[in-house]
Amino acid sequence: MLTIGxxxxxxxxxxRTLRRYHEGSLLEPAVVDEATxxxxxxxxxxxxxxxxxxxxxxxxxxxxxQRILRTPDPGVRSAxxxxxxxxxxxELDRTRAAVTSLRRLLQPDPAPxxxxxxxxxxxxxxxxEAVIGTEDxxxxxxxxxxxxxxxxxxxxxxxxxxxxxxALFEEGRGSALLYLPTAEPPRTGRVHAATLPAAELAVxxxxxxxxxxxxxxxxxGTWVVQNAMSVAGPVRxxxxxxxxxxxxxxxxxxxxxxPVFRVA
Amino acid sequence: MLTIGxxxxxxxxxxRTLRRYHEGSLLEPAVVDEATxxxxxxxxxxxxxxxxxxxxxxxxxxxxxQRILRTPDPGVRSAxxxxxxxxxxxELDRTRAAVTSLRRLLQPDPAPxxxxxxxxxxxxxxxxEAVIGTEDxxxxxxxxxxxxxxxxxxxxxxxxxxxxxxALFEEGRGSALLYLPTAEPPRTGRVHAATLPAAELAVxxxxxxxxxxxxxxxxxGTWVVQNAMSVAGPVRxxxxxxxxxxxxxxxxxxxxxxPVFRVA
DNA sequence: GCTGGACCCTCCCCCTGGGGGAGCCTCCAG
DNA sequence: CTGGAGGCTCCCCCAGGGGGAGGGTCCAGC
Numbered sequence: 001m002l003t004i005g006x007x008x009x010x011x012x013x014x015x016r017t018l019r020r021y022h023e024g025s026l027l028e029p030a031v032v033d034e035a036t037x038x039x040x041x042x043x044x045x046x047x048x049x050x051x052x053x054x055x056x057x058x059x060x061x062x063x064x065x066q067r068i069l070r071t072p073d074p075g076v077r078s079a080x081x082x083x084x085x086x087x088x089x090x091e092l093d094r095t096r097a098a099v100t101s102l103r104r105l106l107q108p109d110p111a112p113x114x115x116x117x118x119x120x121x122x123x124x125x126x127x128x129e130a131v132i133g134t135e136d137x138x139x140x141x142x143x144x145x146x147x148x149x150x151x152x153x154x155x156x157x158x159x160x161x162x163x164x165x166x167a168l169f170e171e172g173r174g175s176a177l178l179y180l181p182t183a184e185p186p187r188t189g190r191v192h193a194a195t196l197p198a199a200e201l202a203v204x205x206x207x208x209x210x211x212x213x214x215x216x217x218x219x220x221g222t223w224v225v226q227n228a229m230s231v232a233g234p235v236r237x238x239x240x241x242x243x244x245x246x247x248x249x250x251x252x253x254x255x256x257x258x259p260v261f262r263v264a
Numbered sequence: 265m266l267t268i269g270x271x272x273x274x275x276x277x278x279x280r281t282l283r284r285y286h287e288g289s290l291l292e293p294a295v296v297d298e299a300t301x302x303x304x305x306x307x308x309x310x311x312x313x314x315x316x317x318x319x320x321x322x323x324x325x326x327x328x329x330q331r332i333l334r335t336p337d338p339g340v341r342s343a344x345x346x347x348x349x350x351x352x353x354x355e356l357d358r359t360r361a362a363v364t365s366l367r368r369l370l371q372p373d374p375a376p377x378x379x380x381x382x383x384x385x386x387x388x389x390x391x392x393e394a395v396i397g398t399e400d401x402x403x404x405x406x407x408x409x410x411x412x413x414x415x416x417x418x419x420x421x422x423x424x425x426x427x428x429x430x431a432l433f434e435e436g437r438g439s440a441l442l443y444l445p446t447a448e449p450p451r452t453g454r455v456h457a458a459t460l461p462a463a464e465l466a467v468x469x470x471x472x473x474x475x476x477x478x479x480x481x482x483x484x485g486t487w488v489v490q491n492a493m494s495v496a497g498p499v500r501x502x503x504x505x506x507x508x509x510x511x512x513x514x515x516x517x518x519x520x521x522x523p524v525f526r527v528a
Numbered sequence: 529g530c531t532g533g534a535c536c537c538t539c540c541c542c543c544t545g546g547g548g549g550a551g552c553c554t555c556c557a558g
Numbered sequence: 559c560t561g562g563a564g565g566c567t568c569c570c571c572c573a574g575g576g577g578g579a580g581g582g583t584c585c586a587g588c
Contacts, residue, residue: 002489003584005535009495010485012433012478015536016576036583037537043489046482051369054478057362062574074372081370088359095352098321105315106345108338169276214276218314221274222307225266231273267555269564279565280547300554301566326545 001031007041011049018049026066027052060084093138100211113204113219115227117260120199125161126152126185127194133173144178144190151191155182161238163196166231175234201236201257202229209249216256224260233259265295271305275313282313290330291316324348357402364475377468377483379491381524384463389425390416390449391458397437408442408454415455419446425502425519427460430495439498465500465521466493473513480520488524497523 008015021027022039027049029039048069055065064084071077104110128144145160158181168174177194185193202224206216217235224231238255246252272279285291286303291313293303312333319329328348335341368374392408409424422445432438441458449457466488470480481499488495502519510516 003535006489009430009433010482010489014576017574019537020575038583039536043486046486047369047374050479050482051366054362054366054369056574058359058366074370078370081366085363092356095322098318099349102315102318102322102345105311105318106338106342110311166273169273214318215314218274218310222310225270225274225307267565278546281545283566284546302554303565320545 001040001042004029004039004041007045007049010046011053013049013053021052021062024062024066026062026069055081055084058084058088090135090138097211100209101214104212104215110215110219113216113223115202115204115220115223117200117202117229120196120201120257122195122198123181124185124193124195125179125181126191127177127179128190129175129177129192129194130190131173131175132168134168137168137176140176141178147189148178148180148191151186151188152180152182155184157181157183159238159240160242161236163234163236165234196236199233199236199257199259200261202227202260203255203257205240206254206256207250208252210252210254213254213256216254220256220258224258229260229262231258232261235259265304265306268293268303268305271309271313274310275317277313277317285316285326288326288330290326290333319345319348322348322352354399354402361475364473365478368476368479374479374483377480377487379484379487380467381493382465382467384460384465384521386459386462387445388449388457388459389443389445390455391441391443392454392456393439393441393458394454395437395439396432398432401432401440404440405442411454412442412444415450415452416444416446419448421445421447423502423504424506425500427498427500429498460500463497463500463521463523464525466491466524467519467521469504470518470520471514472516474516474518477518477520480518484520484522488522493524493526495522496525499523 002010004015004018007013008018011018013021018027019039022029027045030042030045031040032038033040051069052065055068056062060068064080068077068080071080126148128148130140130144132140141162148160149156160178160180162179163177165174165176168176179194179196185191187193202220204216204220204223206213221231236257236259238257240253240255241251242254243249243252266274268279268282271277272282275282277285282291283303286293291309294306294309295304296302297304315333316329319332320326324332328344332341332344335344390412392412394404394408396404405426412424413420424442424444426443427441429438429440432440443458443460449455451457466484468480468484468487470477485495500521500523502521504517504519505515506518507513507516
């Protein structure tokens with residue numbers, strides 16, 4: 001039997017934290033003295049404590065740690081852990097994107113952007129739609145693009161594009177639509193025909209990898225406001241040159257179009 | 265002039281968060297209506313808001329964000345940002361270590377460890393010492409090792425080793441010592457002669473990359489307790505085979521020794 | 529057998545960086 | 559001129575800890 005202090009030394013968990021884990025029934029001491037309240041731990045609990053420690057280092061929420069610990073089947077358990085590792089990967093991607101965009105934001109004189117205002121007619125395309133969180137957007141995007149290309153195949157009549165609800169950026173969750181233009185939109189799996197409404201668009205083109213695109217968004221937003229226009233509706237993107245067209249990210253071109261109307 | 269809602273849409277910062285940033289004078293609205301309390305932002309503030317947003321995505325504390333924003337010199341500013349990126353790198357290393365050690369912890373039947381108890385005589389070595397946080401340990405370690413090797417050179421009479429205060433693990437901060445055995449310890453820069461006291465050591469050897477070493481620590485701790493011994497003093501490591509001896513991490517051998525005394 | 533100091537207990541408040549919601553005021557388009 | 563969208567403040571909530579007060583317990587050395 002180990003006192004909490006000894007157990008703390010053996011597990012690198014602070015005494016306070018061990019008490020908290022007891023309280024949250026994450027790691028119960030083997031024995032609690034009824035009279036004194038003293039906690040006593042067993043040597044066998046050390047590996048468990050270490051698992052908790054490592055999972056916490058991976059920022060796994062305590063609730064999930066509990067779930068993992070309570071899972072007896074090692075296969076299922078490692079699946080749960082793998083799930084969290086995927087989350088870490090996604091976070092790493094976000095971090096990379098933030099670094100890229102920060103580099104762009106902090107460079108002394110940002111290149112001004114060229115903005116066109118043009119009327120876009122309504123058109124019907126093959127699309128995949130979902131209500132999704134920004135968190136899952138990249139994964140959804142990749143899947144939807146693959147499905148679209150598989151279904152539409154050679155019938156493609158132009159570059160792919162997307163339509164993204166403003167709520168997606170404002171609240172982190174919203175409707176997203178990915179499309180491929182084609183003459184006869186099929187209806188297979190998640191792919192179906194969708195009509196993009198006509199709109200007056202303020203359009204600019206983002207060059208380079210997609211990670212720094214939020215800076216261009218900001219510039220476009222600034223332009224829209226400075227030109228006495230208001231935003232009306234979801235933003236549109238057209239992937240003129242993407243990873244499928246050129247392996248060099250510097251060659252990529254993303255067209256960003258914001259539906260606008262003149263205020264003044 | 266933009267209302268807080270419009271500004272929120274253009275910067276992807278929630279209205280709540282913008283208000284909080286105002287309160288913390290991180291991002292002050294260009295105009296605040298005295299009568300109504302309404303906040304109005306200028307288009308020019310969009311890039312600033314974006315910088316804040318990206319820095320927050322990198323988990324830079326608000327206080328540091330403020331410091332970065334208040335730094336006028338772009339050179340100094342990017343140095344501050346680079347500092348945080350280094351912090352991220354360090355965190356990534358920690359994450360990698362946690363993943364490695366977790367993999368070891370979760371494998372069904374962990375290999376039992378072989379523990380020897382042996383008396384170590386006192387000896388004098390060339391050492392670098394510091395009181396340091398676990399955070400900075402890897403960087404300090406690399407620097408100290410390089411300095412030791414440069415100073416001691418060919419006079420080395422054995423593998424390098426380290427002595428680490430228990431407080432380092434218990435409280436995240438403590439004294440660390442790295443040494444190289446040599447006949448005549450020189451006194452140059454941070455390198456000086458130090459005497460390792462004689463000790464009764466419970467010794468085991470950790471095989472493979474250093475990342476999973478905490479699991480071995482736990483096993484050694486378990487062994488010590490189960491064999492009715494108590495820990496007395498800082499832990500010692502000897503790097504029998506390290507990155508300097510073999511490029512394959514699987515070949516590395518770290519000897520871990522815990523000063524003990526028999527309780528029963 | 530006693531005693532002092534190390535160790536343990538609970539309880540409360542603090543931190544960061546947000547979110548939810550109540551209750552009320554203000555702006556502006558129809 | 560009026561209704562609803564959108565603004566305001568204030569308070570409580572969350573995770574996952576840390577600091578410290580005030581008091582009880584354990585045990586090694588005398």
